[in-house]
Amino acid sequence: MADQAHGVGGLTYDKSKRAWPNEINIFMALVIIVLIFELMGQVLPYMNNQSFLFDFNTDRDGTILNIARLKIIILQVSIIGIISLGVTQVIISGGIDLSSGPLVAATAMIVMSFAQTELVNGNPNPKAVFGPWAFDLPVIVPIIVGLCFGAMIGAINGAFIAFTRIPPFIATLGMFLICRGIAQWWTRGQPVSFPTESYAWLGSGMMPVIWFALLAVLCHFLLRYTVYGKHTYAIGSNEDAARMSGINVKRHKILVYMIASMLAAIAAIVLSSKNLTAQSGMGLFYELFAIAMAVIGGISLTGGRGSIIGTVLGAMVFGVIQSGFTYVKLDAYFQLMAMGGIIIGAVVLDQWRQQRAASRS
Amino acid sequence: MSGIELHDMGDIILETRDLTKHYGGVHALEGADFILRKGEHVAIMGDNGAGKSTFVRQITGVEQRTRGEIIFDGKPVHFDGPLDARRAGIEAVFQTLALADHLDVPDNLFLGREKTKWDWLGPFRLLDYKAMRADTLAALEKTGVKIPNINNTIERMSGGQRQCVAIARTASFHSKLTIMDEPTAALGVQETAQVENIIRTLKEQGEPLILISHNMRQVMDLVDRIIVFRRGRIVANLNKSETDGQDVVAYITGAKTQPEYDIEGVT
Numbered sequence: 001m002a003d004q005a006h007g008v009g010g011l012t013y014d015k016s017k018r019a020w021p022n023e024i025n026i027f028m029a030l031v032i033i034v035l036i037f038e039l040m041g042q043v044l045p046y047m048n049n050q051s052f053l054f055d056f057n058t059d060r061d062g063t064i065l066n067i068a069r070l071k072i073i074i075l076q077v078s079i080i081g082i083i084s085l086g087v088t089q090v091i092i093s094g095g096i097d098l099s100s101g102p103l104v105a106a107t108a109m110i111v112m113s114f115a116q117t118e119l120v121n122g123n124p125n126p127k128a129v130f131g132p133w134a135f136d137l138p139v140i141v142p143i144i145v146g147l148c149f150g151a152m153i154g155a156i157n158g159a160f161i162a163f164t165r166i167p168p169f170i171a172t173l174g175m176f177l178i179c180r181g182i183a184q185w186w187t188r189g190q191p192v193s194f195p196t197e198s199y200a201w202l203g204s205g206m207m208p209v210i211w212f213a214l215l216a217v218l219c220h221f222l223l224r225y226t227v228y229g230k231h232t233y234a235i236g237s238n239e240d241a242a243r244m245s246g247i248n249v250k251r252h253k254i255l256v257y258m259i260a261s262m263l264a265a266i267a268a269i270v271l272s273s274k275n276l277t278a279q280s281g282m283g284l285f286y287e288l289f290a291i292a293m294a295v296i297g298g299i300s301l302t303g304g305r306g307s308i309i310g311t312v313l314g315a316m317v318f319g320v321i322q323s324g325f326t327y328v329k330l331d332a333y334f335q336l337m338a339m340g341g342i343i344i345g346a347v348v349l350d351q352w353r354q355q356r357a358a359s360r361s
Numbered sequence: 362m363s364g365i366e367l368h369d370m371g372d373i374i375l376e377t378r379d380l381t382k383h384y385g386g387v388h389a390l391e392g393a394d395f396i397l398r399k400g401e402h403v404a405i406m407g408d409n410g411a412g413k414s415t416f417v418r419q420i421t422g423v424e425q426r427t428r429g430e431i432i433f434d435g436k437p438v439h440f441d442g443p444l445d446a447r448r449a450g451i452e453a454v455f456q457t458l459a460l461a462d463h464l465d466v467p468d469n470l471f472l473g474r475e476k477t478k479w480d481w482l483g484p485f486r487l488l489d490y491k492a493m494r495a496d497t498l499a500a501l502e503k504t505g506v507k508i509p510n511i512n513n514t515i516e517r518m519s520g521g522q523r524q525c526v527a528i529a530r531t532a533s534f535h536s537k538l539t540i541m542d543e544p545t546a547a548l549g550v551q552e553t554a555q556v557e558n559i560i561r562t563l564k565e566q567g568e569p570l571i572l573i574s575h576n577m578r579q580v581m582d583l584v585d586r587i588i589v590f591r592r593g594r595i596v597a598n599l600n601k602s603e604t605d606g607q608d609v610v611a612y613i614t615g616a617k618t619q620p621e622y623d624i625e626g627v628t
Contacts, residue, residue: 226485227475230464234472237461244443244459245473255484304463 022298025353026313033317037324044328052327053320069323071206077293077319078212079274081312082267084290084297085219086260088311091294092223093256094236094303095161095168100264100290102179103153104283107146107268109183112192112278115142115199127193129186139198143269150265151258153179158254176287183280193277203273211270215263220308222259232256236303292339293318296346300354373432374399374538374569375420380429382415389415391593393429397538400567402560404580407590407613413573416590417540420571421453422446434537450537454527454544466511467497470530500533503562506555521552528559539563540571545579557583577606589613596622 037052053066083100090097113129118136120126125135153175160171186192201207223229231252234242243249267286272278297314299306321342325335375397382390390412397403405413418424420431422440431438433449440446443453460469467490476489476496497511506525508518515523524544531539541560545553560583563570574580580587581601589597589612597612597619611617 222485225487226482227477227488228484230468230472230475230488231484233463234461234468237463238459241459241461241472244447246444246447247473252484300463304461 023307023309023313026296026298026310026317030313030317030320033320033324037320037327040324040328046329050327052324069327071209073316073319073323074209074212075206076322077315078208079267079271080286080289080318081212081293081315082208082215082270083264083286084293084311084315085215085308086263087287087290088294088297088299088306088308089219089223089232089256090168090260091291091299091301092236092303092306093232093253094239095253095256096172096291096301097157097257097260098169098172098287099153099157099175099179100260100267101283101286101288102176102183103150103261103264104268104271104286105183105278105280106153106179106186107149107265108272108278108282109186109192109280110149111142111146111265111269112195112272113186114145115139115195115272116192117194117196120194125194127191129192136196139196139202142199143202146265146269147262150262150268154258154261155254157261158257161257162250162253180280186280189280191277191279195273195276199273200276201273203270203275208270208274211266215266216308216312219263223308228252228255233304236305238304289318292343295343298350301347372398374401374434375571376430376432377416377420378430378432380416380419380431381427382419382424383427388593390419393595395588395595397569397571399569400564401586402564402570402572402584403586403588404572404574404584405588405590406574406580406609410592411590411613412593413590414542415593417453417542417571417573420446421451421540447536451540452531452534452536452538453540454524454531454542460515460523460527460530462516463514465514466501466508466526467493469515469526470497470500470533496533501529506559521548521555524548525552525555525559528556532559532563535566536568538569538571540573542573543575544572545574545576553579577609580609581606591615591618594622598622 034053038054041047041050041052051066053069054064083104087097087100114134114137116125116128116130116135118125118132128135157168157172157175160166161168164171202211223232231242231247234245234247235249235252239249268278268283271282275282293314294306294311295301295314296317297306297310297312299310299314321339322335325338330338373396375395377393377395380390380393380395381388393412393416395416405416407413415424419426419429422442422445433451438449440449440451446453461472464472471493476492477486478489479487494511501508501511506529508522508525515526518526524547528541528544531541545556548556557579560570560572564583570584572580572584585601587597587599587601587604587609588595589599589609591613596615597609597617599609599612608617612619
């Protein structure tokens with residue numbers, strides 16, 4: 001069928017005529033940012049010709065890349081990255097989810113209390129939440145509890161947004177506070193610690209990266225190749241058209257928010273496992289960083305446009321910038337400010353590019 | 362609904378009896394009696410505000426009628442919304458297009474009725490892109506619609522191309538009744554010709570059509586019968602073979618009214 005003109009209509013399906021994918025732009029931006037930091041490393045006097053992501057002088061691990069730093073960058077973004085996979089789907093459907101950060105905290109607190117060991121160094125677990133029945137449960141129990149809690153919060157978010165006229169911003173802002181409240185109430189502010197060995201394995205070493213990669217592939221597949229994904233884009237693009245086409249918009253929105261919250265719950269499991277503890281204050285700014293990753297990845301906040309590949313690249317840009325700031329020894333106080341500026345810049349640049357593309361066609 | 366007698370519904374696809382719509386004190390549509398036979402193409406003409414669009418909005422369930430009956434495909438119907446009407450088999454192209462701007466042509470054509478594989482996956486069943494693409498090309502070719510690249514998203518298309526996609530989508534549904542509300546109002550000469558080709562294709566396939574249009578040449582070219590609305594009432598029901606453009610204009614402007622519709626004369 002490809003590259004073939006069709007009779008009277010002159011119709012074509014021409015792969016070469018496909019629109020330039022936005023993801024290539026983001027990848028190029030990523031490369032440019034890496035090169036800028038690389039250059040700064042060579043030019044700035046206090047850097048002593050240290051390299052950022054490359055490894056010219058030594059051949060410790062036989063590659064030109066500085067694998068150690070690359071690993072740290074990916075590891076740093078993978079947990080928020082998991083959240084951003086869900087946030088991406090919500091934004092594509094025309095919504096927004098502000099509740100994911102506190103949801104991480106609430107889920108981590110609850111899940112951790114089902115993952116505790118009975119004995120710590122031979123002594124009873126000092127942080128025990130429940131009685132003896134909750135000690136040393138199989139690892140599947142906390143996982144299922146976490147996913148169910150995430151699904152429940154997502155369903156409530158989605159139901160409020162679908163069945164009332166409350167804007168997603170307000171509904172999930174309410175859930176933001178509710179979840180932070182749940183996280184604090186669960187143990188009256190006490191941290192929950194000392195998980196079982198099998199639970200601790202879930203977030204150990206490079207495991208967060210593996211979860212992020214697997215879930216990214218799964219979400220990319222869902223959005224690109226399934227009816228679920230097509231309807232998510234359709235609803236974000238033109239909700240009335242979607243409804244008129246017979247799509248059950250309300251049910252679909254609930255499903256999208258459920259999937260997003262379940263991804264946040266998975267992030268909570270991985271994070272609490274990695275930290276070996278859960279605290280009510282964890283996940284601070286995560287919802288905003290997750291949205292920022294999607295935005296850097298070229299998503300449209302009005303819905304209908306964006307992709308998982310873009311968001312993964314956005315997460316990488318996020319991580320590279322964060323790591324680069326530390327590498328050029330930028331004061332920690334300035335890092336958040338600079339990050340904010342970069343996010344605004346990314347959106348302005350994207351809008352400008354969209355307008356130019358629109359005026360060209 | 363017991364009082365309705367269903368006489369001789371054999372070849373009638375749509376009938377309205379005393380269809381009336383009041384917006385507060387405004388009588389936008391008053392006592393419209395209308396019959397459409399299977400395979401028939403009928404044009405609705407009239408000045409702005411004559412009640413054409415109001416009439417269509419009652420039939421397609423966009424609005425709820427004040428009074429009257431709608432009998433579609435042999436049954437009295439009461440649509441809660443446009444989706445209800447569409448499920449019953451009434452397909453409408455509205456002046457505001459119902460397309461998803463960020464999706465491409467096959468996606469829009471098959472929106473809500475995607476071809477899928479692995480249906481046991483429920484909402485996560487797989488899209489059969491290949492089949493949808495092939496069917497899209499076939500459907501567009503059949504209707505003669507020219508779109509340079511069906512992989513373009515709708516937002517990258519001209520107004521005319523968008524309209525063609527919307528109409529091709531409607532035509533490919535094989536609905537029991539198609540309604541087009543000024544489908545060529547914003548189009549150039551070539552694009553108008555394409556849309557008219559689609560309408561001819563529908564005629565060949567024996568699919569009934571209600572066409573709202575201001576374009577006299579188009580109406581005379583395409584339809585079998587012309588209904589004229591004036592100030593919320595039907596004032597003429599004209600067979601194309603027994604009328605001409607000047608005659609129709611006389612009814613539209615109020616210079617003439619068919620005797621059977623002359624309310625002032627009756628009351």
